[in-house]
Amino acid sequence: MKLSTRVTGLLNVKYPIIQAGMAGSTTPELVATVSNAGGLGTIGAGYFSSDRLEQEITYLQELTDLPYAVNLFVPSDKLYIPEKVEHMNAWLKPYRRAFNIEEPVINMTEKQQFKDAIDLVIEKGVPAVSFTFGIPEQTVIEKLKERHIKLIGTATSVEEAIANESAGMDMVIAQGSEAGGHRGAFSETASQLTPLIGTMSLVPQMVDQINIPVVAAGGIMDGRGLVASMVLGAEGVQMGTAFLTSDESGASQLYKHAISQSKETDTVVTNVITGKPARGIENEFIHKMNEYDDEIPDYPIQNQLTNALRKEAANKGNAQWTHLWSGQSPRLVQHMSAWALIENVVKQANEIMNR
Amino acid sequence: MKLSTRVTGLLNVKYPIIQAGMAGSTTPELVATVSNAGGLGTIGAGYFSSDRLEQEITYLQELTDLPYAVNLFVPSDKLYIPEKVEHMNAWLKPYRRAFNIEEPVINMTEKQQFKDAIDLVIEKGVPAVSFTFGIPEQTVIEKLKERHIKLIGTATSVEEAIANESAGMDMVIAQGSEAGGHRGAFSETASQLTPLIGTMSLVPQMVDQINIPVVAAGGIMDGRGLVASMVLGAEGVQMGTAFLTSDESGASQLYKHAISQSKETDTVVTNVITGKPARGIENEFIHKMNEYDDEIPDYPIQNQLTNALRKEAANKGNAQWTHLWSGQSPRLVQHMSAWALIENVVKQANEIMNR
Numbered sequence: 001m002k003l004s005t006r007v008t009g010l011l012n013v014k015y016p017i018i019q020a021g022m023a024g025s026t027t028p029e030l031v032a033t034v035s036n037a038g039g040l041g042t043i044g045a046g047y048f049s050s051d052r053l054e055q056e057i058t059y060l061q062e063l064t065d066l067p068y069a070v071n072l073f074v075p076s077d078k079l080y081i082p083e084k085v086e087h088m089n090a091w092l093k094p095y096r097r098a099f100n101i102e103e104p105v106i107n108m109t110e111k112q113q114f115k116d117a118i119d120l121v122i123e124k125g126v127p128a129v130s131f132t133f134g135i136p137e138q139t140v141i142e143k144l145k146e147r148h149i150k151l152i153g154t155a156t157s158v159e160e161a162i163a164n165e166s167a168g169m170d171m172v173i174a175q176g177s178e179a180g181g182h183r184g185a186f187s188e189t190a191s192q193l194t195p196l197i198g199t200m201s202l203v204p205q206m207v208d209q210i211n212i213p214v215v216a217a218g219g220i221m222d223g224r225g226l227v228a229s230m231v232l233g234a235e236g237v238q239m240g241t242a243f244l245t246s247d248e249s250g251a252s253q254l255y256k257h258a259i260s261q262s263k264e265t266d267t268v269v270t271n272v273i274t275g276k277p278a279r280g281i282e283n284e285f286i287h288k289m290n291e292y293d294d295e296i297p298d299y300p301i302q303n304q305l306t307n308a309l310r311k312e313a314a315n316k317g318n319a320q321w322t323h324l325w326s327g328q329s330p331r332l333v334q335h336m337s338a339w340a341l342i343e344n345v346v347k348q349a350n351e352i353m354n355r
Numbered sequence: 356m357k358l359s360t361r362v363t364g365l366l367n368v369k370y371p372i373i374q375a376g377m378a379g380s381t382t383p384e385l386v387a388t389v390s391n392a393g394g395l396g397t398i399g400a401g402y403f404s405s406d407r408l409e410q411e412i413t414y415l416q417e418l419t420d421l422p423y424a425v426n427l428f429v430p431s432d433k434l435y436i437p438e439k440v441e442h443m444n445a446w447l448k449p450y451r452r453a454f455n456i457e458e459p460v461i462n463m464t465e466k467q468q469f470k471d472a473i474d475l476v477i478e479k480g481v482p483a484v485s486f487t488f489g490i491p492e493q494t495v496i497e498k499l500k501e502r503h504i505k506l507i508g509t510a511t512s513v514e515e516a517i518a519n520e521s522a523g524m525d526m527v528i529a530q531g532s533e534a535g536g537h538r539g540a541f542s543e544t545a546s547q548l549t550p551l552i553g554t555m556s557l558v559p560q561m562v563d564q565i566n567i568p569v570v571a572a573g574g575i576m577d578g579r580g581l582v583a584s585m586v587l588g589a590e591g592v593q594m595g596t597a598f599l600t601s602d603e604s605g606a607s608q609l610y611k612h613a614i615s616q617s618k619e620t621d622t623v624v625t626n627v628i629t630g631k632p633a634r635g636i637e638n639e640f641i642h643k644m645n646e647y648d649d650e651i652p653d654y655p656i657q658n659q660l661t662n663a664l665r666k667e668a669a670n671k672g673n674a675q676w677t678h679l680w681s682g683q684s685p686r687l688v689q690h691m692s693a694w695a696l697i698e699n700v701v702k703q704a705n706e707i708m709n710r
């Protein structure tokens with residue numbers, strides 16, 4: 001078994017390790033460190049304006065000449081329903097008051113923002129783009145492929161993977177149920193918010209059904225996870241929580257501390273924080289939101305409704321009222337440079353493969 | 356990497372492959388075939404009277420001289436609450452009528468049944484016993500250990516694994532969220548019925564925290580799953596769904612067919628069928644039971660209340676009103692002898708390890 005795969009070939013990187021594009025928690029330093037260490041760093045641009053994205057890319061290009069990716073959230077067709085927003089605003093009022101936060105103005109500029117990001121990615125010659133929450137329109141895919149930008153899709157089920165392959169993605173991330181943060185899903189199951197298939201089940205079933213390379217994600221923290229994923233047929237891994245707690249990550253000390261103090265049983269998948277299902281450590285905020293007596297507004301509305309509240313709580317050192325995205329392997333986090341993390345993962349993987 | 360581990364040593368088997376003790380679906384032929392092929396077959400005795408268990412062991416001993424296990428359900432302290440039973444009986448009435456089924460008489464003989472099974476296991480010199488739903492009392496463990504019977508615990512979290520180790524289990528099964536059938540859990544999490552930790556997350560975190568060997572379970576169907584589990588630090592695997600659909604299994608054709616026609620997104624974890632959380636293919640029965648307007652009676656009561664109904668539905672060829680336990684990898688099931696299955700798993704594992 002070798003660490004050079006179709007994924008390393010397509011992305012032109014040394015190791016088949018992708019740092020997940022964790023919106024809100026990546027920094028140019030993190031992305032550059034990962035890429036300079038031989039992996040693929042990813043700017044988590046899901047929440048970025050095009051100005052902000054341009055700044056990050058410009059700064060990143062000073063820090064590395066090696067390939068990196070930009071992660072974008074594919075916009076949905078969700079509507080702004082004033083009554084739902086009013087209802088949630090009324091419900092959030094006492095909590096906002098407690099943190100001295102104003103009611104936010106909601107913008108529904110997702111689609112324009114995505115369009116601008118695509119134009120910018122082309123203009124800046126970004127080497128790779130990864131997508132979360134769906135597959136962009138065919139015209140967008142064609143435009144990116146013409147510029148030889150590598151396209152990384154996200155799938156939480158075999159059917160989503162097949163859809164990604166059909167749309168022309170170069171590779172697809174198999175996001176297992178263990179993964180922290182937003183579920184990249186764009187399909188629903190009868191009884192659950194989104195598919196929640198464990199990585200051990202998802203990867204081999206996906207590999208058997210598609211021809212493009214599969215990148216495993218969910219629960220992977222070290223060389224054991226990397227080699228296990230490759231044994232299952234993946235040609236690379238995407239790691240989120242492991243990089244979130246690295247030195248270069250943009251996550252606050254509060255956030256990193258909460259993850260390192262938590263157990264594998266402490267996370268839940270919930271849509272109450274942003275309007276999209278995501279895995280994070282259960283806290284007071286999630287408990288209170290679970291008592292909400294109506295449907296949670298869709299993403300991006302709920303995200304904007306709770307955003308300032310969560311930020312202010314984090315600023316005040318209150319981990320109970322902010323988001324604490326984490327996968328199911330918090331016991332395996334290590335606090336070190338992303339560079340050392342990649343070195344350790346590769347070293348352990350090589351030791352296992354040579355056993 | 357080698358297939359001989361502490362697990363093969365302790366159990367005195369050739370391969371680190373345990374056939375899960377699927378209550379209701381094992382046959383002496385299945386257990387013997389697995390053991391004769393070099394794995395550890397397991398009599399799923401969770402629902403058995405001691406007479407039935409004695410018959411099965413006696414017959415099995417004619418079919419194999421090699422080690423096997425008996426799986427037992429550790430009794431709980433749940434009470435029989437007449438009002439809850441009456442309420443459920445009233446609710447089930449129209450469905451029972453449709454299948455021409457009488458209201459069952461509930462017995463609360465779990466504890467006596469477990470005690471009798473332990474005595475029988477000792478009397479018959481059963482080589483290994485695995486436990487689901489908890490850890491037996493210390494006196495039981497000591498009695499079994501005195502007879503050098505190997506003890507296999509089940510854990511769905513690191514804390515449950517530590518409890519198993521402290522109690523004196525020889526090894527522990529790490530039951531990942533992908534696993535089909537009953538969750539072996541005996542702890543609750545704040546927001547879920549039981550811990551649902553993916554195998555990719557659960558195994559390495561468990562291996563790091565205990566010294567007894569870990570056996571991975573959940574989503575493992577082939578040589579890829581076996582080697583991936585061992586890379587994560589497990590010293591063996593337990594496979595359920597893969598053996599459920601084998602030729603020697605006691606599962607009906609209806610049941611096997613339903614699994615082979617299903618996708619990874621078709622299962623749910625529910626307590627509506629037996630009163631304990633278990634993963635199975637979502638069907639009409641689960642949908643209807645989800646509409647029940649009160650708390651589901653505890654196991655073993657709910658199991659007994661719905662048992663005849665499910666059996667009769669299966670007899671009538673109705674897969675919508677029976678239980679269809681399955682893990683999250685139904686796309687990987689193969690219809691073959693359990694012997695060929697083990698041969699294939701080992702062959703593929705060796706190929707991967709020699710790559």
